Amino acid sequence: MTNTEITISLARFIGYNLTRGSLMHKEHFNHQINDREVFLYCLAAPLRPQIKHRFEWPSLRGASADFIAIEISDSELPSDNARKPPVLESKTLVKKSANPQRVTSRRMRESLGQYRRGENLSPSIQRAGIRWGPRRIALRPFRIRSAGASGISALVIFLIGILSFSKPIWAESGSESLYVGTAKAEITPAVGTPLAGFGKRKGRPSTGIHDPLFARALALSKGEKQFVFVSADLVLIDEKLRKAVLKKIRTKKSFREEGLVLFATHTHSGAGALGGRFWERFIMGKARKEVFEFVSNSMARAALDALDEKIPVSAQYGESDIRDLVENRMDARLDIPDKMRVLRFQAAGDTPVGFLVMMAAHPTLLPASNMEFSADFPGALSGKLEKKFPGAVALFANGAAADLRPHFEGFENRFEKMDAYGFRLSQEIEFMKFSGISLSGPWRGQIEKVKLPRTKIRAGFLRIPSLLGNRFFPRKSYFQEIRLGPFLFLAFPGELHSETGLEIENRMRAKFFQPFVIGFANDYIGYVVPRRHWKNRDHYESTVSFFGPQMDYFVQRTFDRILEKLVAPEEKVFIQPAGELLSREGLPVLKLRGDPYHVGFEEGRLLGPQIKQGVDDIFRYFRKELRYLPFMNRLIIRWISGRAWKKMEPFIAYDEYLHMKGIADGAGISFGKIKRIHALPELYPTFCSNGAYWGAATEDGSLIAIRNLDWNRKMGIHEHAAVKFIHIPGRKAYVNIGYYGFSGVLSGINEKGISVGQIGATSADETMSGVPMPFALKRILETAGDIEEGLQLLKNIDRTRGYHYVIADALRKKAISIETTKNHLAWFSDSDEREKMAPYALVLENAVFRGDTALDPGIRDLQWASKGNPKKKGLEIPAGSAYEIRYLKQGRLVEDHYGKLNPEIAKTIAREIAPSSNIQSVIYAFPDFWVANAEGNQKAAESRYIKFNWNEF
Structure with missing residues (x-):
């Protein structure tokens, strides 16, 4: 391909929030463009003057030496105004053609106008729904160099905008500038008013004021759009209080309901006597009208003052790791939101005028015995920031904090501890690295009063009927979302479990938003915990979750549904790109990108008939096995697989649920069938072998791993094999080497070179009530950047059956083996001294490998695998x-080829140890990997190995 120069000096694009250096390849757009269609598309656009950015990435076509290099130099950014027509000042377009064509500015403007109207576009562009968005950028000419790429009729370039600049992006003049106003008003009631937060206080009167309570307001506006965030030092906000504050604001100003975000810091030493519901008196004391009027008047006044005091500002974002300052009070194994995230707004002269501080932890440093008003650590934090930056107002927004509390040792005096904790957090913010951000893009808000599920209230061993519970607890409540360009605020009316909050935020990141869950907002409906915790009566959080085990899914569905109203149709093209179906030597290859549901839907859409046929074939096999029960076999299969799935389902993350639902919807198949298919690996465990070798063991020192999947080949699963590249933004991209219609992972590798494989190892310590193995492997590939993270995930989850795992890290050249049962886990590195204690072990340096035989004595004692017998005392020799082939022979073959191991010898080892049930064999030598599936009567390891390279994806 000849050298190509394209000169574009001004173009428009819309923005999404992605990290520095992220770049989508030109071919991700998946269409050819004609001579008149030149697109520059940039996501997340806060670019500042005089900064040059250079990106290089390999082409998907042609030789591996084919690169595209782009150099951007930013000039002054003109005022954003989406209502103005796009301007393109370049007068020339030098195309790939040897005879450059002159393109006038008028012609380019006409073309862009046609693009906006959807006229005269190629079919692929019409489907994509391209539009030009609100921000513009000037580019210097750049040169594209290509070696070996031919037949490319046109070029589509995607540039990802960068958030992390150290210098602020100043508000531009005009109606689209960012304006912010801040204010605060004291809401401390008279001494003697009950405190709110602990039922143990029983409504007793307060005895004093340790530190005052405040309502703090932050008003943001851009053009005609404006929103007000109000944070109050209270334990909760209920519907009555929200309505009163909104009504008082509207007496002074015309204000839309969705523009007000009202939330409590959740201090447990705040003002009581506010509750309008019967049950609220148990934690707030009996309601008093004068207290309610005082607090609501003060909150409204803070909001109105903030709206009246707006000035032009710049916006900045920073975050800090606080995992050492927060702990999970339900289960120390659970993941937690470990970041404190801060939006800072500065006026001219780098003067901070406002902070919005977001973190998740219960403000309970002061105990129930405290009878003095206090804002707890949120008040201490805000107060110290406001003292450090006079004139600024610092709002605290608590997140998904249902199961979280501060972790801070020392200080017998609880007031001193509270103050020290607040100071520590303020120091984190003071020394935080902030980056300029842009809030350009659509500003939209949506608040809905949503009908809630029926209550399921439990008192001890008694269950209160829904009809009775519905009389005392809300039947409807407010869910709210605010979109400020790429930033998304999700306001929840209660206490959301941190795991559910993380799931929500991760899914919003998959849609290219920067999300923030705010709890205790607009109303209060109690706690929401994941389904697997709801029945656990040992946890306080579960006992005060009033709406049943399905409430976490209900919350997530509701936020997803509301977001649909905040995203324009043309934006969804980029949030949810079309999947691609390719073929490599007859093996289907899928490229899937987007959120979990979309990834599943595209798989179903592209392979719908094959998925239907595959599911039918598998269930037909089981019906054939039960042919002696001709009228019962279908019912029995449905009952067994359905019952197994019902036990596993509470441990399935909502994103995993959506992935499966997407497959079913895309393929037009019953969701129940897809669920039952996903129960099969636990009902009928695989019997496999895995190994990893590196360093002195291999020919060039690189890491090579083998993975043989041995299963019941009569089911015909191997006839439905596929290689699926999956990228859900915000998570690790990975290749699922598996089967279409099945979202779990049995074999795979991710972008960090982490490969996984497992071996079924039957044990007496097993259950169906846990995370199914294929979903555990999937989570490792999606989240693990190294072996330690993968190991920690297996330690933390609720495990099911006996499995062994080999997790290998190609980049760091090491691997470990992990042996598990429901309640036990042991892991081993190469040359592990613990392995040497097993008389039947073969221990090698720079190599780990496993069949189903456990080397940990405690786990081996529980095994049925390899002729074990848990009913007998002592350990059986395997x-x-x-043991003899998949473990011992594998080790002997590694010994025989030690120092000479390469992918071809690894294939030989895989063939030598493969049983007749071998349906898949994979060789990993990252970035290369080879995949073989059983063909005819041949074992997979004896069939064709098809080569792939990670960079292809």
Whole structure:
């Protein structure tokens, strides 16, 4: 391909929030463009003057030496105004053609106008729904160099905008500038008013004021759009209080309901006597009208003052790791939101005027015995920031904090501890690295009063009927979302479990938003915990979750549905790009990008008939096995697989649920069938072998891993094999080497070179009530950047059956083996001294490998695998092919080829140890990997190996 120069000096684009250096390849757009269609598309656009950015990435076509290099130099950014027509000042377009064509500015403007109207576009562009968005940028000419790429009729370039600049982006003049106003008003009631937060206080009167309570307001506006965030030092906000504050604001100003975000810091030493519901008196004391009027008047006044005091500002974002300052009070194994995130607004002269501080933790540093008003650590934090930056107002927004509390040792005096904790957090913010951000893009808000599920209230061992519970607890409540360009605020009316909050935020990141869950907002409906915790009566959080085990899914569905109203149709093209179906030597290859549901839907859409046929074939096999019960076999299969799935389902993350639902919807198949298919690996465990070798063991020192999947080949699963590249933004991209219609992972590798494989190892310590193995492997590939993270995930989850795992890290050249049962886990590195204690072990340096035989004595004592017998005392010496062939022979073959191992020898080892049930064999030598599936009567390891390279994806 000849050298190409394209000169574009001004173009428009819309923005999404992505990290520095992220770049989508030109071919991700998946269409050819004609001579008149030149697109520059940039996501997340806060670019500042005089900064040059250079990106290089390999082409998907042609030789591996084919690169595209782009150099951007930013000039002054003109005022954003989406209502103005796009301007393109370049007068020339030098195309790939040897005879450059002159393109007038008028012609380019006409073309862009046609693009906006959807006229004269190629079919692929019409489907994509391209439009030009609100921000503009000037580019210097750049040169594209290509070696070996031919037949490319046109070029589509995607540039990802950068958030992390150290210098602020100043508000531009005009109606689209960012304006912010801040204010605060004291809401401390008279001494003697009950405190709110702990039922143990029983409504007793307060005895004093340790520190005052405040309502703090932050008003943001851009053009005609404006929103007010009000944070109050209260334990909760209920519907009555929200309505009163909004009504008082509207007496002074015309204000839309969705523009007000009202939330409590959740201090447990705040003002009581506010509750309008019967049950609220148990934590707030009996309601008093004068207290309610005082607090609501003060909150409204703060909001109105903030709206009246707006000035032009710049916006900045920073975050800090606070995992050492927060702990999970339900279960220390659970993941937690470990960041404190801060939006800072500065006036001219770098003067901070406002902070919005977001973190998740219960403000309970002061105990129930405290009878003095206090804002707890949020008040201490805000107060110290406001003292450090006079004139600024610092709002605290608590997140998904249902199961979280501060972790801070020392200080017998609880007031001193509270003050020290607040100071520590303020120091984190003071020394935080802030980056300029842009809030350009659509500003939209949506608040809905949503009908809630029926209550399921439990008192001890008694369950209160829904009809009775519905009389005392809300039947409807407010869910709210605010979109400020790429930033998304999700206001929840209660206490959301941190795991559910993380799931929501991760899914919003998959839609290219920067999300923030705000709890205790607009109303209060109690706690919401994940389904698997709801029945656990040992946790306080579960006992005060009033709407049943399905409430976490209900919350997530509701936020997803509301977001649909905040995203324009043309934006969804980029949030949810079309999947691609390719073929490599007859093996289907899928490229899937987007959120979990979309990834599943595209798989179903592209392979719908094959998925239907595959599911039918598998269930037909089981019906054939039960042919002696001709009128019962279908019912029995449905009951067994359905019952197994019902036990696993509470442990399935909502994103995993959506992925499966997407497959079913895309393929037009019953969701129940897809669920039952996903129960099969736990009902009928696989019997496999895995190994990883590196360093001195291999020919060039690189890491090579083998993975043989051995399963019941009569089911015909191997006839439905596929290789699926999956990228959900915000998570690790990975390749699922598996089967279409099945979202779990049995074999795979991710962008960090982490490969996974497992071996079924039957044990007496097993259950169906846990995270199914394929979903555990999937989570490792999506989240793990190293072996330690993968190991920690297996330690933390609720495990099911006996499995062994080999997790290998190609970049760091090491691997570990992990042996598990429901309640036990042991892991081993190469040359592990603990392995040497097992008389039947073969221990090698720079190599780990496993069949189903456990080397940990405690786990081996529980095994049925390899001729074990948990009913007998003592350890049985392993026997059978699982030990003798898949483990011992594998080790001997590694010894025989030690120092010479390469992918071809690895294939030989895989063939030598593969049983007749071998349906898949994978060789990993990242970035290369080879995939073989059983063909005819041949084992997979004896069939064709098809080569792939990670960079292809």
